Amino acid sequence: MCGIIGILGNAPAAPRLVEALRRLEYRGYDSAGVATLEGGQIRRRRAAGKLANLERELAERPLAGSTGIGHTRWATHGAPTTDNAHPHASEKVAIVHNGIIENFRPLREELIRAGHKFASETDSEVIAHLITDYLDKGKPPEDAAIAAVRRLEGAFGIAMLFAGGDDILIGARKGSPLAVGLGDGEMYLGSDAIAVSPFTTRVMFLEEGDIAVLTHNSAKILDAGGQAAERQVHVFAGGAAAVEKGNHRHFMQKEIYEQPETTGRTITRYVNAYDERVEMPDLDGVDLAADSAIIIGCGTAHYAGRVAEYWLEQIAGVPVETDIASEFRYRKPAFGKNSFGVFVSQSGETADTLAALRYCKENKLKTLAVVNVPESTIWREADARLPTLAGPEIGVASTKAFTAQLSALAALAIAVGRARGAIDAKEESRLVRALMETPRLIADALHAEPEIDAIAQELSHARDVLYLGRGAHYPIALEGALKLKEISYIHAEGYAAGELKHGPIALIDEATPVVVVAPHDALFEKTLSNMQEVNARGGRLIVITDAAGAAEVGDIASHIILAPACDPFVAPLVYSAPIQLLAYFTAVHKGTDVDQPRNLAKSVTVE
């Protein structure tokens, strides 16, 4: 994740940009950079490493100008060098970007053919050249920005500065957050409200597809359809905690909507988009070509491991055993000779998962932690770690940490597949491309919010709810049921769809809604038969599927929640979004405490 700031101001911009970047350093600190307009010309200063390096650079070579943009980078495409640091610029425009531009390769090739010279290995640089191309063709800045943004695929937040344009700053949001700060004769852009908090207390949060065109005295918002739009102005007089929820009512909702960004950050940590390969950090003796693996966690983290079991077996052909930590540690588990253990935990402090890790270490098994909180106990005690980059998760019910775990585990499955010779370079490229599309697909899946909200209104009256799924969507069904139980206190159970007829079908009646997670994949027809079994017994079906699936389900479903069509590999990540929203809105309609449900704790450090 990267941090973005833009200032259209009346005082020297460079020190103010640095002040804002200091607040954004938590989002990334591989490199930092600023650009300002000096006499209408774009001037940049960039430095690899922490912000202090940029400050030194600015002390030696100061920048004048009262309008500028700045960036702290968490390296995704390209090493954390000065050349790869943002802002990226031509003579006409400078940009800072947070997110992933999925179609950067074809755009880059097209622009190189048109004579553009690239100076970095980043996906972001294409944005600067693309806008320049439209400016060269005579479009004014606003039109050039809109034309360029329309051609970008992926998830992004962007701030743009134009040479000669000292009364214009443009921001664009799709998937990655962007806020507009409203000042007195000044305007600001920031990747969150904290970025602009030194300058103003009045903030608008851009919505998906919005473009903000700022002048010193005006902020025009164009929505995804290009229509002028109004966005609510929030006034943050208090501290960062109040700021943190942004446009959202609850932390859980905010965290659900952060997922295009948090999955993007985690995925790009492990993939080299340029070579379309997975790159794992040094795993300190963990042999990815091992003969078997075990995956351990609790609750949601365990379900992430269950999805990974399908991936590791299907992609890498490696036998995998998954277990709940509290069961595993007391059952005297036996290990293969050449095996490794994966320990999945958001907090990195869960007592049972930690005990299972220690048990494995005592038994000389190499251990790998998939953990969200850096320097937590599991992080420190494992032999190697694959961080999930979800950022702090405040809502007690885990959402963005889950999809970040899936992101890291998906990359691990590809790495193991390569290490074991189970996939060739072509297949690895295909899988990496599918992963890179995931943040955008999650953003698309979140568009179903209004329908989900309406269905949740009905669901909030249920006493029991069943969730069904097949293959890697069986754990997603389990996770859906867990989310609903946790925050709405409605009894819910997840079942493998094919298991329904072996008992749970006795529960089906018109009062028991059945949520089916069913992308139109190789197992769809089987799941459809199970839906028919439910329908024949008067059950009410809520089906989460794509357009092809919806066409086949037809009117046996009471409700369909549409998800985007996607590669079956990444479907568990994409389908996580609607099941989370369904639980969230059900709890909202019931009026339960969404962020702090009764009896639960965020980190379970007791047995």
Ligand code: F6R
């Ligand atoms: C569910 C949830 C819990 C945790 C579990 C493990 O929403 O949050 O089931 O997943 O307590 O916690 P960590 O991941 O911190 O080990």
